[in-house]
Amino acid sequence: MPRAILAIFVLALATPAQQAVSFPASDGATISGDVYGKGNRGVVLAHGGRFNKDSWKDQAKTLADAGFRSVAIDFRGEGQSRGPEGRSVDDARHLDILAAIHYLRQTGAQTIAVVGASMGGDYAAEAAEAEPAAIDRLVLLASGAYTPVMKMKGPKLFIVARDDANGEGLRLPKIRVQFEKAARPKKLIVLDGPAHAQFLFQTSQGPRLMQEILQFLSAR
Secondary structure (H helix, E strand, C coil), X not given: CCHHHHHHHHHHHHCXXXXXXXXXXXXXXXXXXXXXXXCCEEEEEECCCCCCHHHHHHHHHHHHHCCCEEEEECCCCCCCCECCCCCCCCCCCHHHHHHHHHHHHHCCCCEEEEEEECHHHHHHHHHHHHCHHHCCEEEEECCCCCCCCCCCCCCEEEEEECCCEEXXXXXXXXXXXXXXXXXXXXXXXXXXXXXXXXXXXXCCCHHHHHHHHHHHHHCC
C-alpha cells in the first residue's frame, strides 16, 4: 500500500466519526445530536445562540481523542430538534440538556459532564439546578450570570474573557456574582481579550481554553 494512502487510512481509523442520533425530552420534544468518541465518560456539548451542534466538531474530536464520548446537541427549534406541539421553542430548553444526559447514561456513560457556552451554559445551569445529581461536572463558558448553581455538588468551572461584553456591559462582573453564590468546588478562569464564548476557540486563547477544559474534565 502506498505510504500516502496508508497514512490516510491510519488517520481515518484514529479519528472517530460522528454518529447522528435523536432522543426524546421529558416534555415530548425531540432532540437531535451528534455523538463523537467512545467510552463511559460522557460529555454534553450545548451551543451558544449564534451556533449549532456542528460548531463543536473540533472540540468534540479532541475530547474523543482524550477518551470521552460526547454528544453535541441542537436545541429545540434548531436543526432537526423540535419542541412539543403548541409550546414555544424558547421554553424549557434545559430539558434538552437533561435529555442528552439521560441518553448518555442509557448508552453506558458512568459519569456526565456538561459544557455549555453562552446561551447553552445558561440552560446548563438551569439543568444543574433542576436535577443536581444528574451532572458530575459543569463547564460554563461565558455564561451562568442568571441562575446560581447552588444545588449541584460536583465541580464547576466558569470561564470568561476579561473584556467580553454585551449591550449591558462587561459580562465578567455578573458572572463573578453567580460564581460566588455557586456551591463548592468551583473555579473561575478569566482569559485575555474580548471574544465571547465559543468564539474564544478561534483566537490565540483557543488552545489554552481547550487545555483548561480537558484538565478539568480529566481531574480525579
